[in-house]
Amino acid sequence: MLLRGVLLVAQALQLSGALDLAAGSCPFEEGTCGFDSVFEFLPWILNEEGHYVYMDASFAKQGEKAVLLSSELQTEEWSCLRLVYQITASSGSLSEPSQLNLYVRYEDESFDRLLWSAKEPSDSWLIASLDLQNSSKNFKILIEGILGKGNTASVALFEIKMTTGYCIECDFEENHLCGFVNRWNPNVNWFVGGGIIRNSHSVLPQDHTFQSEVGHYMYVDSVYVKHFQEVAQLISPMTTAPMSGCLSFYYQLQQDNDNVFALYTRDTAGLYEELWKVGSPGNAAWNLAEVEFSAPYPMEVIFEVAFNGPKGGYVALDDISFSPVHCQNQTELPFSAMKASCDFEEDLCNFYQDKEGPGWTRVKVKPNMYRTGDHTTGLGYYLLANTKFTSQPGYIGRLYGPSLPGNLQYCLRFHYAIYGFLKMSDTLAVYIFEENHVVQEKIWSVLESPRGVWLQAEITFKKPMPIKVVFMSLCKSFWDCGLVALDDITVQLGSCWSPESLPRAPGECTFDHDECAFTQEKRNWSSWHRRRGETPTSYTGPKGDHTTGVGYYMYIEASHMVYGQKARLLSRPLRGVPGKHCLTFFYHMYGAGTGLLSVYLKKEKDSAESLLWRRRGEQSVSWLQAPIEYSCTQPHQIIFEATRGMSIRSDIAIDDVKFQAGPCAEMEDTTQQSSGYSEDLNEIEY
Numbered sequence: 183m184l185l186r187g188v189l190l191v192a193q194a195l196q197l198s199g200a201l202d203l204a205a206g207s208c209p210f211e212e213g214t215c216g217f218d219s220v221f222e223f224l225p226w227i228l229n230e231e232g233h234y235v236y237m238d239a240s241f242a243k244q245g246e247k248a249v250l251l252s253s254e255l256q257t258e259e260w261s262c263l264r265l266v267y268q269i270t271a272s273s274g275s276l277s278e279p280s281q282l283n284l285y286v287r288y289e290d291e292s293f294d295r296l297l298w299s300a301k302e303p304s305d306s307w308l309i310a311s312l313d314l315q316n317s318s319k320n321f322k323i324l325i326e327g328i329l330g331k332g333n334t335a336s337v338a339l340f341e342i343k344m345t346t347g348y349c350i351e352c353d354f355e356e357n358h359l360c361g362f363v364n365r366w367n368p369n370v371n372w373f374v375g376g377g378i379i380r381n382s383h384s385v386l387p388q389d390h391t392f393q394s395e396v397g398h399y400m401y402v403d404s405v406y407v408k409h410f411q412e413v414a415q416l417i418s419p420m421t422t423a424p425m426s427g428c429l430s431f432y433y434q435l436q437q438d439n440d441n442v443f444a445l446y447t448r449d450t451a452g453l454y455e456e457l458w459k460v461g462s463p464g465n466a467a468w469n470l471a472e473v474e475f476s477a478p479y480p481m482e483v484i485f486e487v488a489f490n491g492p493k494g495g496y497v498a499l500d501d502i503s504f505s506p507v508h509c510q511n512q513t514e515l516p517f518s519a520m521k522a523s524c525d526f527e528e529d530l531c532n533f534y535q536d537k538e539g540p541g542w543t544r545v546k547v548k549p550n551m552y553r554t555g556d557h558t559t560g561l562g563y564y565l566l567a568n569t570k571f572t573s574q575p576g577y578i579g580r581l582y583g584p585s586l587p588g589n590l591q592y593c594l595r596f597h598y599a600i601y602g603f604l605k606m607s608d609t610l611a612v613y614i615f616e617e618n619h620v621v622q623e624k625i626w627s628v629l630e631s632p633r634g635v636w637l638q639a640e641i642t643f644k645k646p647m648p649i650k651v652v653f654m655s656l657c658k659s660f661w662d663c664g665l666v667a668l669d670d671i672t673v674q675l676g677s678c679w680s681p682e683s684l685p686r687a688p689g690e691c692t693f694d695h696d697e698c699a700f701t702q703e704k705r706n707w708s709s710w711h712r713r714r715g716e717t718p719t720s721y722t723g724p725k726g727d728h729t730t731g732v733g734y735y736m737y738i739e740a741s742h743m744v745y746g747q748k749a750r751l752l753s754r755p756l757r758g759v760p761g762k763h764c765l766t767f768f769y770h771m772y773g774a775g776t777g778l779l780s781v782y783l784k785k786e787k788d789s790a791e792s793l794l795w796r797r798r799g800e801q802s803v804s805w806l807q808a809p810i811e812y813s814c815t816q817p818h819q820i821i822f823e824a825t826r827g828m829s830i831r832s833d834i835a836i837d838d839v840k841f842q843a844g845p846c847a848e849m850e851d852t853t854q855q856s857s858g859y860s861e862d863l864n865e866i867e868y
Contacts, residue, residue, distance in 0.1 A: 206255045206263065206323060206344035210234050217325075217342075220249040226327070226339070238336035242329045244278070248337075252323040254289075255344070260506075261314040262349040263323070264361060266341040271303035272332020279303055280330035280337045284312070287322040290843040292756035292763060292814075293689040294324055298422070301330075307340060311349035311361040311419035348425065348504045350418045350483055353391045354398045361419040362400070370489065372416040375401040375498060390432045390468045390500040399500035402487045404441070411490060416499065418483040420450075424675075428509035429475035429483070431502040432468040435460070436495030442488040443497050445473060449481045449591065451677050453644070468500070472509045478517075478590065479676025517587050522651070522673035525558045526565055532584040533671075541579030542567050542655070542668070549804040557597040557636045557669040557728075560768070560806035564669035567610075567655035581668070583651040585617065591644040593678035594651060596671040597636045597731070598628070602664025606630050610666050612641060613652045622652075636669070636805075637731035640678040689841035694733040698839075699754030707742040710751045710824070722773030723833035728805040736822075737835035740775070743826040751822040755786070756841070758816040764846035765794075765810040765820060767839040771801040775829025779822070779836075781810060786817040794820075799827075805837065809846040 208215030211232045219225035226235040226248045237248040263284075271279045281301040285294035298312050327337035352360035354374065364372045376389040376398040389397030402414045435443060445458040458473045475483075487497045524531035526544055535541050542565045549555040556564040567579040586592060594612070603609050611627035626641050651673075657663040691698035693712055702709050714734045717723030719741055727735040738749045769779055778798050782791040795810045820841075824834040 204344055204346075206252055207342060209341050209343075210339070214250070216253040217250045217323075220251050220324075222249075224248040226250050234338050234340040236336055236338040237327045237329060239329065239333050244329055244331050244335075246329050248327045248329075250325040250339070251287075254320050254322055256318075256320050257314045257316055258318065259346050260316050260348060261344055261346055262351075263312045263314055263342070263344045264349070264358070265298075265310045265312075265325075265339065266307050266358065267300070267310065268307050268336075268338045268340070269301065269303050270305075270334065270336045270338075271330060272334045278331035280335050281328040282337050282339075283326040283328070284310075285324040285326065286314075287324050287757075288843070289320045290759055290761055291689070291841075292759055292818075292843075293754075293841055295689075309358050309361045309419075311422075313349050313421060313423040313425070314344075315423050350421065350429070350502065351504055352418075352502045354389075354400055354500060355391060359400075363417050365415040365417060367412065367414060370402060370404075370412045370414045370487075372400050372402050372414055372485075372499075375399050386496060387434050387468070387498055397500075399498050400485075401496050401498040402441075403496040404489055411488065413489075414487045416485040417448075418502075420480050420482050421477040422480060424478045425504070425506065426476040426478070426508075427504060427506040428472055429457075429502070429504050430470060430472045430509075431485075432470055432500045433460070434466070434468050434498040436466075440490045441495065441497055442490060444486050444488075445471075446484040446486060447475075447477070447481045448484055449479065449677065451591075453591070454484075455589065468498075474509050475504065476590075478519075479674075517590065517675075519592070519673045519675050522584050522586060523671055525670050526556075526563045527558060534582050536580050536582060542581045542653075549802045553601065553665075554599065554634060554636065555802065555804035555806075557805075558807075560802060560804045564667055567666040567668070578657075579655040581653040582615075583653075583671070583673075585648050585650055586673070588645055588647045588649065591642065591676055593674045593676055594641045594643070594671075595638060595674075595678065596653075597638050597669045599634060599636050599667040600628065600631060600664065601634055601667070606633075608656055609664070610668075611654045611656070612639075613654055614643065614645060615650045615652050617648045617650070632725065632731070635726045635731050636667075636728070637726070638729065642678045691839045692729040692733060693727070693736055693837060694729060697736070700736075701752050701754070703750050703752065707739070708747055708826075709738075709749045710736045710822075711739060712736055717833045717835075719773075719830050719833060722776070722831040724770040724772070724805065724835050728768040728770075728837040735770075735835050735837040737770075737833055738824045738826065740773075740777075740826050740832040740834075741830040745826060745828055746777075747826045749824050751836075752784075753820040753839075753841075756814075756818055756820070758785075758814050758818060759843075760813075760815055761843070762811055762813050762845045764842045764844060765812070765840070766807060766842070766846070767822075768805045768807050768837045769797070769801075770805050770835040770837075771797060771799070772803045773800060773827070773829075773831035773833055775827040775832040776800045776834065777827030777832050778825035779834050780825070781808075782821040782823060783812060783814060784819045784821055785814065786819075788816075791821065811846045 203215060208217055224242050224246055226237060228235050267282055269280050269282060279301045283296060284298040286297050287294045298310055329335055352362055375386050386401060388394055389399045391397040400416055443460040444456060447455050447457060485499055521532050524533055544563050545566045546563045547553055547555060556562040598610055600606055600609055607629050608627050612625055614623045614625055625643055626639060631637055653668060655666045697712060712734050716725050717737060723737060727733040771779060776799050781795040783794050784791045794812055795808060822836055826832055
């Protein structure tokens with residue numbers, strides 16, 4: 183049921199070197215090259231004449247899956263994985279299209295990591311380019327097709343190819359052009375030059391790769407321009423892994439032309455940044471350009487030619503390459519956003535204050551109904567402004583972060599809680615200070631929020647100059663002065679919101695969008711429920727979720743259950759792998775009649791369940807973190823079981839479940855409270 187002519191397309195797309203395939207590659211000519219269909223699902227069908235594998239409505243129903251698994255692979259060097267694929271849809275069923283997903287399965291992880299996903303129908307083949315960072319860990323590639331609605335729906339995979347190098351590199355010698363695409367303009371476009379093609383009125387050069395008519399390159403020619411100020415753009419694949427170094431390419435343009443040839447980056451939010459512009463035409467031969475390039479978050483590289491006058495001529499481009507070594511032997515290390523993050527468990531990290539004496543104080547409290555514990559673990563440290571030691575009318579506490587380089591986009595996230603103020607507006611604000619502190623700009627402030635709940639704030643910003651982030655707390659008057667708490671500050675490169683962001687890995691679940699891959703043995707009033715905000719019964723349950731304060735969590739509503747009744751939440755099946763696993767989650771057990779929360783391990787085909795962890799009765803008014811370390815070499819599931827206590831005030835909740843490979847390094851169960859008084863004057867425990 184694939185589109186007519188797909189065989190011709192597939193034949194045209196066979197990549198060079200098919201006879202000498204690298205591991206993880208397959209043109210699907212005569213077989214699947216070590217890629218095997220997983221028997222628990224439908225098989226991928228190899229077309230009788232070769233050239234592609236597919237699943238369609240002739241043998242599959244809507245929602246059914248076909249899964250293809252590679253042999254064991256290793257990328258000791260940076261690699262690029264390219265897929266040539268097609269998704270077709272029936273007319274009138276675009277709301278429920280087919281889907282193609284690509285996962286990476288590491289040898290030491292019990293779950294698969296989603297690397298890429300697509301569900302956009304197309305009348306022709308498409309190319310996906312995915313960067314795979316070098317790693318010593320073995321892995322497998324898992325390709326999953328899910329059939330959509332309609333009797334002509336299909337998913338086809340024409341080719342998969344893994345090569346050493348970066349996805350933004352290209353010599354333009356292969357038919358797929360390394361995934362580079364021309365932004366269509368009815369008047370002027372990039373074309374493939376070289377070979378035996380001579381469709382331009384201009385005298386074009388030989389390519390740079392082979393220095394002969396055999397090779398190919400990309401070019402733009404003014405003979406096709408109908409209007410001045412026309413723009414032609416050649417766009418690279420989107421980077422999918424952080425990279426920083428030297429981007430080089432060869433270019434050639436005619437003398438005395440009126441073109442402007444420039445190189446830009448564009449992120450997922452559509453923001454452009456100019457990296458390079460040709461200064462002079464150079465000589466008539468190929469010229470080498472080297473440009474410092476940093477892609478800490480997904481972005482495209484765009485080669486743009488603008489025609490600004492009657493003497494246009496041509497611009498040619500060839501042999502784009504990348505090196506992780508900086509241009510001209512520069513040794514400057516790329517900026518690490520980790521230096522601007524802090525959970526305050528050990529100290530203030532790289533944050534500091536601008537005045538003598540404690541303005542922001544690092545504290546550790548025992549939670550009660552009037553104050554919560556820290557956000558990180560429930561019983562750790564956080565920062566508190568306007569404490570009884572510093573509270574006074576007109577008090578201002580400033581907390582400075584480390585210097586952040588300019589011309590980078592940042593996502594700042596932090597958690598805060600407000601207590602005691604009559605008017606909450608501007609009790610906490612975030613400013614950006616230039617390095618010289620002359621110019622400052624407010625980028626966020628509290629307007630109104632629930633009191634005593636840890637809430638998450640997200641701010642995206644980008645400035646041309648180096649700056650510092652400053653957290654400012656204000657005590658307005660003697661009659662209106664409360665407490666401001668701050669915890670878990672993180673800085674990441676890129677936008678906080680990306681339209682192309684992928685779902686969280688199956689090993690993580692915040693319950694903010696759905697129940698992830700968790701299932702329940704039964705669904706009724708006495709099962710687990712997904713909820714946001716407070717639970718209906720007073721003096722039990724959380725005031726908000728742990729992730730953001732305004733998101734969702736899973737809980738049992740005790741008023742709908744009887745004493746001793748159980749609710750069970752099951753994880754998706756997990757693979758058995760050697761070594762230790764670490765399961766962490768946050769739980770909330772507050773209420774006079776709180777019952778029992780247990781975590782079990784259930785092995786496949788084994789009716790018995792092993793108890794991994796258990797807590798009984800009221801634990802805290804705060805969310806607490808629980809780390810569980812276990813080993814299992816067989817396929818298994820994790821089960822969260824909540825048992826209703828003696829009264830209706832026995833709601834139990836969980837949030838932020840995360841599975842990780844390896845032991846729970848340096849993590850302690852937060853239910854084991856420590857005692858004592860800190861000797862550090864900047865650390866107060868009360």
